[in-house]
Amino acid sequence: MNKRWITIPLWIIVTAVITLLAVYFYYKHLERKVVREMNSRMGEEYLTGENVNRDYKEAFNYFKDAADAGDQHAQYRLGQLYFYGDGTDKDFVQAERYLKLALDQGDHDEAEYTLAMVYLYSGKEQMQAIKLLQKSAKSQNTEAMCELANCHLNGFIVEQDDKLAEKYVKEALDCGMDEQDTDIAQTVLCTLYARNPDFKQDRTANFQKLKQLADKGVLPAIYYTAIAYEKGWGTSQNPTEMMKYLQKAAELGLPEAMYDLGIRYEKGQGVPFNSKTSLFWIKKAADQGYGQAVKYWKQLNQ
Numbered sequence: 037m038n039k040r041w042i043t044i045p046l047w048i049i050v051t052a053v054i055t056l057l058a059v060y061f062y063y064k065h066l067e068r069k070v071v072r073e074m075n076s077r078m079g080e081e082y083l084t085g086e087n088v089n090r091d092y093k094e095a096f097n098y099f100k101d102a103a104d105a106g107d108q109h110a111q112y113r114l115g116q117l118y119f120y121g122d123g124t125d126k127d128f129v130q131a132e133r134y135l136k137l138a139l140d141q142g143d144h145d146e147a148e149y150t151l152a153m154v155y156l157y158s159g160k161e162q163m164q165a166i167k168l169l170q171k172s173a174k175s176q177n178t179e180a181m182c183e184l185a186n187c188h189l190n191g192f193i194v195e196q197d198d199k200l201a202e203k204y205v206k207e208a209l210d211c212g213m214d215e216q217d218t219d220i221a222q223t224v225l226c227t228l229y230a231r232n233p234d235f236k237q238d239r240t241a242n243f244q245k246l247k248q249l250a251d252k253g254v255l256p257a258i259y260y261t262a263i264a265y266e267k268g269w270g271t272s273q274n275p276t277e278m279m280k281y282l283q284k285a286a287e288l289g290l291p292e293a294m295y296d297l298g299i300r301y302e303k304g305q306g307v308p309f310n311s312k313t314s315l316f317w318i319k320k321a322a323d324q325g326y327g328q329a330v331k332y333w334k335q336l337n338q
Contacts, residue, residue: 075102076110083113092123103134111138112147119154128158128325145175152180157291159327162193173204178217181208185224186256198232223249223257230270243270250281259285259293266306275306286317291326294318298329 079098082091096117102110115135118127135151138144149172155165166187172180185204188197205224213221226246229237243264249257262281265274282300285293298317301310318336321329 072102072105072107072110075099075105076107076113079110079113092117094123096123103137106141108138108141108144111135111141112144112150115147115154116150119150126325128154128160143175145172145177145180148172148175149177149180149183153183156183156193157325157327159331166193173207176211178208178211178213178221181205181211182217182221182224185221189224189228198228198234202228202235219249219252219254220256223254223260226257227260227264227269230264231267239270241270246270255285255288255290258288259290262293279306286320289324291321291324291329294321294324295326295329295332 075098079095079102081087082095082098084090096114099110099114099117103114111134115131115133115138117123118131118134120126131154132151135147135154138147139151148168152165152168152172155161155168166184169180169184169187173184181204185201185208186192187194188201188204190196201224205221205228208221209218209225223246226242226249229235229242230239230246233239246257246264247261250261258281262278262285263269264271265278265281267273282293282297286297294317298314298319298321300306301314301317303309315336318329318333322333
């Protein structure tokens, strides 16, 4: 009995192979996408404490897997964790890397804001930081608005401009914020009104509001209350109270307060000269990645 062989045209075989490969790679891509999104979602739950106990280290691990697989939100969150040192060691280089990866995928106002903060604290590309803050503020990011207000309040990188600082902080308050961010915005506003008589506001009343925020534990308010006591903004100058609040801000972890306190001990400004205490606070600020302290610490150790 003769066997008949069916001859299949080569083009049909090639088409079938290509189709099978396309289906295979599509489902592999779909599988990776599902896993990536699931890891990102789990990271968010551990970060916020939603459905599970809050655990920054677990959040970091899930976000790391998702970020390395290309998830934009996870890249932003991972950069944020590296910036704050939550669940991992503080690392501005890695923070910058992942935040840039997030922004390479498209606009993300929170990633822009956090990258700006990396640049501000590290002292790197500070004009770029202002541009990022301005772009983020245009997207109604209230944290960016408050940071711009703070920069104009202090003349940090940009020119000191109290009117512009007031404009940014009022816009932030008009957008609506949670209690913590509202307290920070009110801190800037009270500092402006206590310092500058041109606003025709009750300077004493605004200092009292600032002090209330400080006593509530709002970290920037603690620092600005110290400065208000030093400069006499809406209150009498009081070196003892100034040092009390400055010390408290430093002990609670505000890098600029740590650096300020260290320099004062180095110069014997308002406190007795103490080189050991000076180095302690300057190093702590440098360990936090605070740009001025990092630069000064390197100079001291050359």
